Amino acid sequence: AQSVTQPDIHITVSEGASLELRCNYSYGATPYLFWYVQSPGQGLQLLLKYFSGDTLVQGIKGFEAEFKRSQSSFNLRKPSVHWSDAAEYFCAVGAFSGNTGKLIFGQGTTLQVKP
């Protein structure tokens, strides 16, 4: 079955420190992988996505993620966290077939940033 696991429910980092959010997926075929961010009371904003090619993908707001097929992982990283990065982060895998498809989300990781 297709699934996404985000092992860390809540993470706290100090402003300026580096960040890594973990994501593991289960998917039979070549995965389409996504990271979204959600601020309180808001919708989802796409940070980055991986479809194929270079396994290190760059996104918006200084985020990057690395696809590791051997570990079924797609971890999100940022070298220096800003207070405005505090939010909920969701990893997702795309279950696509032809012109249709859905996103399967993990449970999310809440990021708290200490001043």
Add this chain to the structure above:
Amino acid sequence: DAGVTQSPTHLIKTRGQQVTLRCSPKSGHDTVSWYQQALGQGPQFIFQYYEEEERQRGNFPDRFSGHQFPNYSSELNVNALLLGDSALYLCASSLAPGEAFFGQGTRLTVV
């Protein structure tokens, strides 16, 4: 471009009632998907509409139904509301798989 717009933003309903949520997709997008996000959870796929037809459906009961209009806008209807239907309902529009843009959501509270 206004992006994906959803209405209303907040809604309070009583158990047993029916509710209709609305979504206008991003300009040019012909596919609309609906997701339910319970508190503290990730979004769960409800269904997807393309060319006014339901193309794919998640694991939701028949109380959840939808519609897509010729202008690509969409409605989500939920009948016989249960307390457990309280959630943030997200609409996403796309022109191709993997290119989804999300709206701000409708917060539904069932009392």
